[in-house]
Amino acid sequence: MKRLRSVAELEKLRARVARQRDPNRICIVTSVGTCGLARDADGVAQAISRTLSDLGLADTVDFRTTGCQGFCEIEPVVVIYPQRIVYQHVTPVDVPKIISESVVGGKVIKKLLYVDPSTGEKVTREQDIPFYSKQNRLVLDSNRLVDPHSIDDYLAIGGYSAVSKALFDMEPMEIIDEIRQAGLRGRGGGGFPTARKWEACRSAPSLDGVRYVICNADEGDPGAYMDRSLLEGNPHSVIEGMTIGAYAIGSHDGYVYVRHEYPLAVANLGIALEQAREYSLLGENILGSGFDFDIKISRGGGAFICGESTALMASLEGKIGEPRPKHVHTVTSGLNGKPSNLNNVETWANVPLIINNGADWYSGIGTEASKGTKIFSLVGKINNTGLVEVPMGITLREIIYDIGGGIPDGKRFKAVQTGGPSGGCIPESLIDLPVDFDRLTEAGSMMGSGGMIVMDEDTCMVDIARYFVKFLTEESCGKCVPCREGLDRMLDILVDITEGRGREEDIELLEELGVVIREASLCALGGTAPNPVLSTIRYFRDEYEAHIRDGRCPAGVCKALITFTIDEDKCTGCRVCARECPQAAISGEKKLLHTIDQDKCIKCGLCRDSCKFDAVTIS
Amino acid sequence: MIELTIDGINTRAPEGTTVLEAAREMGIVIPTLCYHEGLSPYGACRVCIVEVVKDGGSSLEASCTLPVEEGQVILTNSEKVSKTRRVIMELLVSSCPNSKTLQDMAANMGINKVRFKIKDRGCILCGLCVRYCKEQMQSGGIGFVGRGTSRKVATAFDITPEECRNCGGCEWICPVCERACTAGSLVDGLCGGCQNLAPVETCPVCVGCSESVGPHGHRVY
Numbered sequence: 001m002k003r004l005r006s007v008a009e010l011e012k013l014r015a016r017v018a019r020q021r022d023p024n025r026i027c028i029v030t031s032v033g034t035c036g037l038a039r040d041a042d043g044v045a046q047a048i049s050r051t052l053s054d055l056g057l058a059d060t061v062d063f064r065t066t067g068c069q070g071f072c073e074i075e076p077v078v079v080i081y082p083q084r085i086v087y088q089h090v091t092p093v094d095v096p097k098i099i100s101e102s103v104v105g106g107k108v109i110k111k112l113l114y115v116d117p118s119t120g121e122k123v124t125r126e127q128d129i130p131f132y133s134k135q136n137r138l139v140l141d142s143n144r145l146v147d148p149h150s151i152d153d154y155l156a157i158g159g160y161s162a163v164s165k166a167l168f169d170m171e172p173m174e175i176i177d178e179i180r181q182a183g184l185r186g187r188g189g190g191g192f193p194t195a196r197k198w199e200a201c202r203s204a205p206s207l208d209g210v211r212y213v214i215c216n217a218d219e220g221d222p223g224a225y226m227d228r229s230l231l232e233g234n235p236h237s238v239i240e241g242m243t244i245g246a247y248a249i250g251s252h253d254g255y256v257y258v259r260h261e262y263p264l265a266v267a268n269l270g271i272a273l274e275q276a277r278e279y280s281l282l283g284e285n286i287l288g289s290g291f292d293f294d295i296k297i298s299r300g301g302g303a304f305i306c307g308e309s310t311a312l313m314a315s316l317e318g319k320i321g322e323p324r325p326k327h328v329h330t331v332t333s334g335l336n337g338k339p340s341n342l343n344n345v346e347t348w349a350n351v352p353l354i355i356n357n358g359a360d361w362y363s364g365i366g367t368e369a370s371k372g373t374k375i376f377s378l379v380g381k382i383n384n385t386g387l388v389e390v391p392m393g394i395t396l397r398e399i400i401y402d403i404g405g406g407i408p409d410g411k412r413f414k415a416v417q418t419g420g421p422s423g424g425c426i427p428e429s430l431i432d433l434p435v436d437f438d439r440l441t442e443a444g445s446m447m448g449s450g451g452m453i454v455m456d457e458d459t460c461m462v463d464i465a466r467y468f469v470k471f472l473t474e475e476s477c478g479k480c481v482p483c484r485e486g487l488d489r490m491l492d493i494l495v496d497i498t499e500g501r502g503r504e505e506d507i508e509l510l511e512e513l514g515v516v517i518r519e520a521s522l523c524a525l526g527g528t529a530p531n532p533v534l535s536t537i538r539y540f541r542d543e544y545e546a547h548i549r550d551g552r553c554p555a556g557v558c559k560a561l562i563t564f565t566i567d568e569d570k571c572t573g574c575r576v577c578a579r580e581c582p583q584a585a586i587s588g589e590k591k592l593l594h595t596i597d598q599d600k601c602i603k604c605g606l607c608r609d610s611c612k613f614d615a616v617t618i619s
Numbered sequence: 620m621i622e623l624t625i626d627g628i629n630t631r632a633p634e635g636t637t638v639l640e641a642a643r644e645m646g647i648v649i650p651t652l653c654y655h656e657g658l659s660p661y662g663a664c665r666v667c668i669v670e671v672v673k674d675g676g677s678s679l680e681a682s683c684t685l686p687v688e689e690g691q692v693i694l695t696n697s698e699k700v701s702k703t704r705r706v707i708m709e710l711l712v713s714s715c716p717n718s719k720t721l722q723d724m725a726a727n728m729g730i731n732k733v734r735f736k737i738k739d740r741g742c743i744l745c746g747l748c749v750r751y752c753k754e755q756m757q758s759g760g761i762g763f764v765g766r767g768t769s770r771k772v773a774t775a776f777d778i779t780p781e782e783c784r785n786c787g788g789c790e791w792i793c794p795v796c797e798r799a800c801t802a803g804s805l806v807d808g809l810c811g812g813c814q815n816l817a818p819v820e821t822c823p824v825c826v827g828c829s830e831s832v833g834p835h836g837h838r839v840y
Contacts (some may be wrong), residue, residue, distance in 0.1 A: 016768075028646070092735065103810070107684070181773075303766060305766070320762075320763060322763075324662075325662050325680075325681065325684040327685060327686050328686075440722055471767060473767055474766075474767050475766070475767065476766065476767045476768075477766050477767070477768070477770070478744060478763075478765070478766050478767045478768065478770030479663050479709060479744070479746075480662070480663050480664070480665075480771075481663065481664050481665050481710055481714075481743070482663055482665055482707060482710070484744070484768060485710040485713070485714050485735075485768075486706075486710055486765065488738075488767075488768050489710065489713065489735040489736060492735070492736045509734055512706065513706060515703075516703050516706040516707065518700075519678070519679045519699075520665045520668055520679050520703050521665075521705055522662055522663070522665070522681070526740060
């Protein structure tokens with residue numbers, strides 16, 4: 001590779017890359033992000049390249065592996081361009097057929113097509129799948145166009161044009177103004193205006209002129225993986241955003257703090273950094289502009305708390321990852337005591353879009369105070385699990401029903417947990433709530449980094465609160481008393497309630513304790529940790545009362561409060577449940593009513609799952 | 620000098636001092652556990668929280684780490700502060716019921732019952748010993764290990780390190796192991812025998828005595 005010494009050379013290279021690509025040429029794309037790999041996307045990819053070379057098609061058919069394209073539910077996915085025919089749940093066995101019939105023969109293999117659960121019809125083209133067609137994928141869309149190992153792919157879609165525009169056509173303050181007018185707010189959770197942070201970091205005094213820009217990729221929320229998919233699938237967009245930010249702030253040193261548990265993201269980012277350096281898009285004298293900037297990767301040890309800005313910077317310095325009081329902000333004194341600007345992966349990935357398309361274009365999307373799009377990881381009891389990118393202000397109903405395809409098995413929607421473990425549960429009555437930073441906070445939850453866990457009628461809200469508090473108890477750094485001891489005692493009370501030992505005064509105690517933890521904790525982890533408890537008490541108080549007063553779990557989840565019985569009208573005596581029962585607790589003759597021995601029953605629910613006649617009931 | 624208001628009284632404090640220092644200078648008593656004049660502030664126990672009134676709202680901050688700011692309005696013993704402080708104290712006693720220091724402080728706040736499960740951890744992780752070892756002895760022989768409720772003060776690999784000079788400073792400064800409560804049976808975590816819990820007369824004029832403060836104001840001696 002050749003070092004690029006000017007914008008002209010960059011554009012020459014881009015033109016050359018573009019010439020080599022024919023948009024009408026057949027291209028097979030398969031995604032090998034972490035979600036795909038978990039379902040043998042690697043095997044599929046190998047089968048595709050092997051079959052192509054066996055059939056002598058390697059020169060005429062392009063093949064590209066990309067990061068996660070978002071629709072994790074249908075992985076491994078193979079898309080055939082230019083028609084964008086999409087095949088779901090592909091196995092290596094299907095590959096020869098796809099290539100001979102679909103790629104060469106031009107036919108569509110009906111068996112592998114996606115079926116729209118709402119209409120039951122098969123969908124051929126990717127863009128017609130409701131999951132994709134109702135999103136506004138500004139950031140994520142590039143994932144399908146880019147092989148994360150190929151900087152040329154990124155250049156082909158206009159990559160690094162924002163850097164050249166920023167370095168050569170804009171003054172640092174102009175960039176900050178552009179970001180301000182665009183109304184970009186931090187995507188990591190707090191929603192702090194990005195431009196204000198940049199400006200504060202730029203104007204903070206630094207004796208030796210050292211300033212840092214840091215990318216927070218310590219994504220630790222259970223069920224959230226937006227940042228991982230961006231780093232895995234399109235690392236150059238993050239690098240480009242950071243370079244622009246560094247130029248605006250006046251920094252020459254960047255760090256990406258990424259979880260050790262994201263090996264693929266670390267690997268792909270490392271390759272991308274190396275390629276950017278070889279092209280002189282990072283390092284000294286970027287594109288001949290005289291501006292120097294480079295990025296180092298720092299891997300976190302897996303502590304959730306290290307996503308907090310001061311804890312992250314302590315960890316970067318090699319100290320224990322625990323937060324400090326933020327009376328002096330990190331933009332004034334952060335990493336190594338220098339002004340440091342920390343933004344989340346998704347925030348950085350938004351920056352090149354704003355620089356390329358302008359603040360007016362960006363601020364045209366979204367609501368009054370929350371601009372642009374937000375990526376959510378839609379998980380839980382939902383038909384279409386995956387990453388969805390939607391404009392701010394979209395309602396929860398649109399996300400859950402139109403994009404997410406509703407709740408599986410015809411169950412009723414009960415609540416959605418937004419904002420990760422420290423977020424809150426939003427009930428069905430608020431399903432038409434527009435999703436933006438401020439409205440979610442008003443509802444007792446938060447945007448957080450974008451986790452969205454959907455729950456159906458079979459979810460016990462007390463049990464959910466217990467689960468999240470347990471997670472936070474383990475992930476609290478343990479420095480301050482309200483968070484460490486308060487969450488621990490909160491967990492004790494919740495465990496008591498779910499195990500039938502709840503006392504009448506427990507709800508008030510949980511509320512009192514919750515407010516103390518929220519108000520008196522040192523950092524934002526403690527400050528938001530009681531949200532799951534407070535929000536479930538606010539919206540589902542009756543469930544807490546049912547556990548405490550009636551010793552009953554309405555959702556039939558809390559084992560200590562439920563019994564499994566067999567309905568005599570429905571039982572056909574088929575013996576399936578008796579065979580499934582690991583405790584041999586079910587007795588009964590063939591074709592006669594079966595009964596469950598309550599002393600032996602461990603309430604695993606296998607009998608209920610295996611019964612074809614819905615004869616096993618929970619009470 | 621920075622001008623601020625603490626409990627309705629206008630005062631001035633040099634830049635760089637903390638609200639706790641400024642308040643103590645005025646004779647206002649704010650209870651502390653993890654704070655020590657000779658060590659860097661840490662902000663872990665949260666017992667010294669005060670209410671900062673700002674923009675029509677208010678927030679709670681640990682006064683030991685809160686720097687004084689121009690025009691700041693501080694309440695050291697508002698209802699919000701005392702309610703929150705009492706719950707924090709309950710949590711502390713429930714995690715270290717055998718400490719006379721904690722029992723005394725709790726009794727002073729009028730707490731005679733702990734509503735949380737007692738889990739005697741024998742340490743409140745205030746970090747005084749860790750900071751003493753590092754800052755006063757320039758040793759750094761002990762530090763924190765683990766996180767959450769598994770966090771503990773330990774030496775590296777649980778071996779006495781060469782840095783340790785057996786000065787005993789860590790034990791001396793510890794608020795919980797130095798003065799173990801000897802009352803014996805603990806009902807709901809508090810025996811109530813440490814301090815007189817009966818209402819006491821309050822001083823008509825506060826002169827900033829350094830004596831402990833109960834729920835009903837300064838005790839008259």
